[in-house]
Amino acid sequence: MKAEIVAVGTELLLGQIVNSNAQYLSQELASLGIDVYFQTVVGDNTSRLKQAIQLAAGRADVLIFTGGLGPTQDDLTKDVVAEVLDRSLHIDRMAMDNIERFFKDRNVPMTENNRRQALSIDGATPLANETGLAVGNAIAEGGKSYILLPGPPNEMKPMFKQQVKPWIMQHVLTNESPIYSRMLKFAGIGESALETKLLDLIESQTDPTIAPYAKESEVTIRISTKANSQSAASSKLDVMEEQIASRLSEHFYANEDVPxxxxxxxxxxxxxxxxxxxxxxxxxxxxxxxxxxxxxxxxxxxxxxxxxxxxxxxxxxxxxxxxxxxxxxxxxxxxxxxxxxxxxxxxxxxxxxxxxxxxxxxxxxxxxxxxxxxxxxxxxxxxxxxxxxxxxxxxxxxxxxxxxxxxxxxxxxxxxxxxxxxx
Structure with missing residues (x-):
């Protein structure tokens, strides 16, 4: 199962904000056993966004969009995805009620363009925004899944965790066994030296899989397996962890993602x-x-x-x-x-x-x-x-x-x- 993350926003291309959403989504998708092969950043331009969608649909099973769901005219994501899928847009009543209540509670007049944040693609599952106003969308079409999320991380992350992950499990990974992972943490050794000690395990890996990651002064290894239950996964992960730990006992300090x-x-x-x-x-x-x-x-x-x-x-x-x-x-x-x-x-x-x-x-x-x-x-x-x-x-x-x-x-x-x- 392959995914592509499409971040929408000219401000990303100008370097005015950092695309931290892509890192978060890549980690979350990896934990579900979905591989992210490409990350795309595209500006607020209809034709270029349409090209990005068509390109992503040609090489990925799951397309996840962040940004472009706001109230202004340059928030184009829903409009362009709907056009590519040949679907119309409608106002989601629950989202609209939430937006109207937001302005009423603050005794602030609501401008008409805020109605855009309640737009939903016909046939899509609306994703309620618990920390913002723009409703998200999830839709399956032609063997592909399109997931539209807001750009602000404080809105995107809870929406993905609480609504998108269950939707993916129900609509995308229906025939897949869940993937279970464990993070092994090492200190006092560099990534290249660690890989050398584990090279035979890495080269012969099948199940569980081994993936090393390095950040400043620490190295992490993620071991992952697909299984029908947590207990079955733990049995396989325990064996691999023991093999790795026995070779790196002077450096292996934790089997969870902690400093x-x-x-x-x-x-x-x-x-x-x-x-x-x-x-x-x-x-x-x-x-x-x-x-x-x-x-x-x-x-x-x-x-x-x-x-x-x-x-x-x-x-x-x-x-x-x-x-x-x-x-x-x-x-x-x-x-x-x-x-x-x-x-x-x-x-x-x-x-x-x-x-x-x-x-x-x-x-x-x-x-x-x-x-x-x-x-x-x-x-x-x-x-x-x-x-x-x-x-x-x-x-x-x-x-x-x-x-x-x-x-x-x-x-x-x-x-x-x-x-x-x-x-």
Missing amino acids: IEKTIVDMMTEQGLTVSCAESCTGGMLMQTITTIPGSATVFLGGIVCYSNAMKEKLLNVPHDLLEGENAPGAVSAETAKVLAEQVRMIVDTDFGLAVTGVAGPAYSERKPVGLVYIAISRRDGDTEVHELHLKGNRNTIRLRSTKTVLYHLWKQLKRNENQAGK
Whole structure:
């Protein structure tokens, strides 16, 4: 089953807004076992939109349109789809009632062009808009399915989730077994290295299928299978997950789509542990990343952004002769990272102290190159672990990669705790 997403709107072509709808729809369709082979963006032009529809209908089974359902004359999607299908338009009474009530409740006169938002193609299933005014449409014609959705994501997403997905299951996937997927998350390894370790599984895949995805400092593998029930799917997915996990145990941190910081907060909560941070080049990014997770207050007690050498000395007791002087290691050094991690752990009184110091760019610092970063993890009643990193990228990328690398090494220590407790 193949789909094409057609985003309608000149503002997309001009770069005035980002087409985030396509990403969302592609993910949702993939979860249904529908492959998106093409994504098209077309402006508010009748002839070009008609060409886009005819082209999409020639290569896809499901055509999903976003945008062009509003009240103005350049909102053309329903008009052009109706013309291509040789169908008329009519006012959907429920949608019209909703629009009239909207203006009445606000004591605002309704302009006549708002009636366009209640238009529906003859024979289509109207899709109620719970967060906006424009009614959507779903229609099957000539072995193809046409689904028309509003452009604003806050209107499109709930309409797709609550109405389009059930319609697809009832009208499109009638002879298809449901597809079940599981997301496996990895840290501390790049996409190419991960693929190399799994190459034989990827090349020989049949069912379940394996699809790797990479984003900054994390890699995700989606394993999917078609089955008649959740239990039958789980049996097949469990076997594949075990094979993958056994090869990548040093990097496999979750079998659900969560960031590593969420896994860390959960593990530390379960183990009754606490953490604090001392940050130089990351400027608080590490602390922010941890505290975005609900429940982090039980494990993260506090931290210090010690950007200048003066703050490193004053707040974290880093010796002056370690930071400055002809033979001093400097702020960007393993020695300084070690002291930062140990001092913040003792000052805040936590089980772990994390530290980051380095050169994020754009220029050298202390005659040291951009991308040289030292991270440290100090543990109560344990040794302090220090790692030297050589990172590539712009300033923000280096800061993000530094943050994620600290979290990866913290996760490894927490995992060792679990393994030792289980013995």
